Amino acid sequence: MVGDLGGERPPRYAALAGRVRRLVAEGRVPLGSRLPAERELAAALGLSRATVTAAYARLREDGWAVARQGSGTFAALPAGPDRGGWVPAPADGDVLDLAHAAPLGSPLVPVAFERALAELPRHLPGHGYHPAGLPDLRARIAERYTARGLPTTAEEVLVTAGSLHAVSIAFQLLLRRGSRLLVEQPTYPNALQAGLAAGARVVPAGLAPEDPAAGLAAAEEALAAVRPPVAYLMPDFQNPTGVLRGVAERERLAAALRRAGTTAVVDETLVDLGLDATPPPPLAAFGPGHVSVGTLSKSAWGGLRIGWLRADAALVRRLTAVAVRTTLSQPVLEQLAACAVLDELDVSLVGHRRVLRERRDVLVDELRRRLPAWSVPLPAGGLVLWCRLPSARSRALVAAAEPLGLRLAAGPLFGTGHALDDRLRLPWSQPPDVLRRAVELLVAADAAVGGGAPVAGPEEFRALPAGV
Ligand SMILES: Cc1ncc(COP(=O)(O)O)c(C=O)c1O
Incomplete structure (x- = not known):
């Protein structure tokens, strides 16, 4: 199920964690099911035991697995936004960050x-x-x-x-x-x-x-x-x-x-x-x-x-x-x-808005051109697009994008409970070349999670009506 990790960006443990996360998010590894023992998985994938141990540790840290003393590691869902906080991730030069909606510092x-x-x-x-x-x-x-x-x-x-x-x-x-x-x-x-x-x-x-x-x-x-x-x-x-x-x-x-x-x-x-x-x-x-x-x-x-x-x-x-x-x-x-x-x-805002307007337009144009099945709005201001996906797969998309080097914030983060998995928030605060590259990676991640076909997933991932 995990497949070959050869084409993924290193480190290996992060790639393996990303694959398992996606399987859980897509419902292919049912919630609560036991993940293979570390030694077994290492042997099956031809990886070192340390790599699998580190991958499981990452999954536990992020809430995609829980360890039960003496009986193993089990697939889980990360806490919903009503239970966990939104902590800005540290800047990482190799990762394109479309999770944070924050403009760069003004001169x-x-x-x-x-x-x-x-x-x-x-x-x-x-x-x-x-x-x-x-x-x-x-x-x-x-x-x-x-x-x-x-x-x-x-x-x-x-x-x-x-x-x-x-x-x-x-x-x-x-x-x-x-x-x-x-x-x-x-x-x-x-x-x-x-x-x-x-x-x-x-x-x-x-x-x-x-x-x-x-x-x-x-x-x-x-x-x-x-x-x-x-x-x-x-x-x-x-x-x-x-x-x-x-x-x-x-x-x-x-x-x-x-x-x-x-x-x-x-x-x-x-x-x-x-x-x-x-x-x-x-x-x-x-x-x-x-x-x-x-x-x-x-x-x-x-x-x-x-x-x-x-x-x-x-x-x-x-x-x-x-x-x-x-x-x-x-x-x-x-x-x-x-x-x-x-x-x-007020003087500085004139230029700030001009830059942001250009970036918004780049992001909207790229998304509409490259992902025509998505519904991409054109807001009159702010910093973010709230895109509607063709199916409830925001979390799966986030999990698929991470090993490609793209950090995203899934729709459910912005709701109460686990609703809004058919939405993705994308900020336009980054420079145009970063936004274009990010959309390229989004296209790859979208194809990996089903590219238009509805994703079968556990109940928790289906969008609930607003207000639930
Ligand atoms: C709607 C909204 N409120 C509050 C904040 C927090 O802003 P501050 O950095 O001023 O605490 C943000 C930051 O993204 C925001 O989008």
């Missing part, structure tokens, strides 16, 4: 740090702790909200270590163990994790990008039926679908939230990346009491680790009290650099 960043270093001595006579953020940075962030149509003062801003930190702080304050949390399905996996870690019971509202109106109706219905205390929403180039909510949709959402008594945690991580459209004012401008979340990660650089949340001043004080339970303050130097980045951001 603005080193210049900003030079300015920050020059300003640092001015701050040294103070103790350096600013629990809600450096006043200058809070003021600049507030100005941006005001310019977007949501009048904001510095007291209504809390500086955080990125937007995920901000989401997590908001969830810690607003959720209790057992509280309902409405999320879009699909959604951003780490926010889902943050909600679960805060004890939430997740209520998914299906968001089919092909029919955004139906997604809006699903959110309205779920809000009315469940009246959750908190909803996590991304109206600005939703990750992963790219859906942008217009003014009328924001009005409807805000009205539904108000009727349900729900506080929205509105993740605006991708708001600066409008490629063919400019987002309307923030959702929080359409109804009071919501928490807006932002970051410089996608607009300048993820390595900067500066984000924020925006809410009314009393709520910001309570959110700050939660933040200081774990971190007393964000670093002064990074905050000074963030001030310098924000001063130049």
Whole structure:
């Protein structure tokens, strides 16, 4: 079943692990069945025992196998996104990484740090702790909200270590163990994790990008039926679908939230990346009491680790009290650099968007040309394509792509449970030649997993209706 590993990229153990993973993902090795003993498999494949031991160790680490003391190693499924975290993989020069949706660092960043270093001595006579953020940075962030149509003062801003930190702080304050949390399905996996870690019971509202109106109706219905205390929403180039909510949709959402008594945690991580459209004012401008979340990660650089949340001043004080339970303050130097980045951001975004638009178009054209059976959308902004595959085989595709040197994130990662295996998220943040090469490898991986024919797989891999 494993076949000849001669044509695979070394190391051998990784190639063997990849083959076994694919067999499990495709259902050809049933879940729970015992894998051959290491010695037997080594002899059958003409490999060293150490190679098979290392391959089994990799499978166990990744959740595709479990060891049972004294009885062997058994095929398993990795934990779904409701049980496991999404940890960015380390950069690996040999691997094309289409799992992460993160742009490369802006040239603005080193210049900003030079300015920050020059300003640092001015701050040294103070103790350096600013629990809600450096006043200058809070003021600049507030100005941006005001310019977007949501009048904001510095007291209504809390500086955080990125937007995920901000989401997590908001969830810690607003959720209790057992509280309902409405999320879009699909959604951003780490926010889902943050909600679960805060004890939430997740209520998914299906968001089919092909029919955004139906997604809006699903959110309205779920809000009315469940009246959750908190909803996590991304109206600005939703990750992963790219859906942008217009003014009328924001009005409807805000009205539904108000009727349900729900506080929205509105993740605006991708708001600066409008490629063919400019987002309307923030959702929080359409109804009071919501928490807006932002970051410089996608607009300048993820390595900067500066984000924020925006809410009314009393709520910001309570959110700050939660933040200081774990971190007393964000670093002064990074905050000074963030001030310098924000001063130049609008100019730099013009070029950033132009580059991203070109990359999006390359990826879309290549995919439509080389994989015509896939349904490839053209989102108006953000960083990712949410492709529909001809059958439920996203996990199998991920497993088939890895030994070819292409790292992908499978559709189910973005859902609750194991739904969405007929979807694949592909970011366009890499340069065009990398994207072209990645599509070539995708074509090979797609052919390896069935190239258009439905893949027979265990129940867990079939797409469940959105909302399950
Ligand atoms: C929707 C969304 N929210 C939050 C984050 C986390 O961003 P940060 O680096 O600011 O924590 C990401 C990163 O990919 C994201 O896509």
